């Protein structure tokens with residue numbers, strides 16, 4: 001891996017909750033709200049659920065099984081909020097709708113939806129079964145769109161809602177051997193931009209806000225997995241696993257606290273955008289929404305040669 005391929009930030013990146021997104025600053029910021037976090041059994045999802053609980057939200061945590069979520073449940077309950085635990089495969093439409101209905105019966109109307117559940121199968125397409133390639137699109141893209149499709153009419157009827165999609169920096173770059181992952185995350189990010197525009201069509205912008213996040217590099221079940229031995233045997237260490245491992249140094253709380261901050265409404269000016277949790281949100285707010293949109297910052301875009309516009 002050539003470290004110069006992507007450049008190096010000249011502004012320091014954040015690797016822990018900072019300024020506006022610290023626990024102290026967000027204490028009570030989401031008091032009484034109801035938040036749903038998918039894939040909350042472990043890793044980043046567990047961190048998001050805990051941060052939302054620390055900011056006062058009652059949380060519904062979802063994952064493939066209830067048992068897997070015992071630790072997250074305990075950590076959230078320690079914050080003195082209501083916690084519901086649900087077994088739900090986010091790719092199963094019937095189950096998603098039934099689970100959301102159950103959450104609203106048990107905890108009340110949902111205010112915040114965090115689509116965090118995700119999977120990664122690190123192998124080139126030519127060495128994948130089609131099913132294992134497609135499964136990533138199902139979990140990482142269909143899953144979030146199913147929860148959003150279920151929640152949107154309810155948010156519309158209540159005139160408010162916050163949707164946070166945990167995408168990835170992978171949405172913005174080419175990473176060989178992760179085709180299902182990069183394409184599903186790019187689709188999720190594009191959906192975030194476009195759906196925010198659809199909210200405007202219905203007079204629901206900024207009442208309903210969507211965001212796409214890169215959580216940073218977090219050593220989790222997924223973050224810590226490399227390519228399989230069969231792939232390494234065939235291609236060698238193409239991705240430079242050590243280089244990547246050194247980058248996985250961010251705590252789940254960096255993303256968790258960013259979610260709590262966005263859920264509190266303080267980041268509404270950034271709605272519809274892709275936000276890298278390592279970059280200070282204060283700088284984005286200082287830049288201002290109009291300039292961010294005009295300069296096409298924090299959106300997926302194509303840079304054509306000077307003189308060629310991306311005209312219809």
Ligand SMILES: NC(=O)c1ccc[n+]([C@@H]2O[C@H](COP(=O)([O-])OP(=O)(O)OC[C@H]3O[C@@H](n4cnc5c(N)ncnc54)[C@H](O)[C@@H]3O)[C@@H](O)[C@H]2O)c1
Pocket residue numbers: 038039040041042043044045062063064088089090091115116117118119139143166167168169214215216217218219220221222223224248
């Ligand atoms: N770890 C990183 O550095 C990193 C970087 C960029 C983006 N992300 C994204 O962050 C999110 C969380 O990743 P993580 O690193 O904590 O991974 P993880 O593997 O530790 O956790 C993912 C969770 O999602 C759950 N899950 C998987 N399929 C599911 C399904 N069909 N229905 C419900 N739950 C399901 C798993 O059981 C697991 O608990 C993912 O969307 C991932 O793509 C992670």
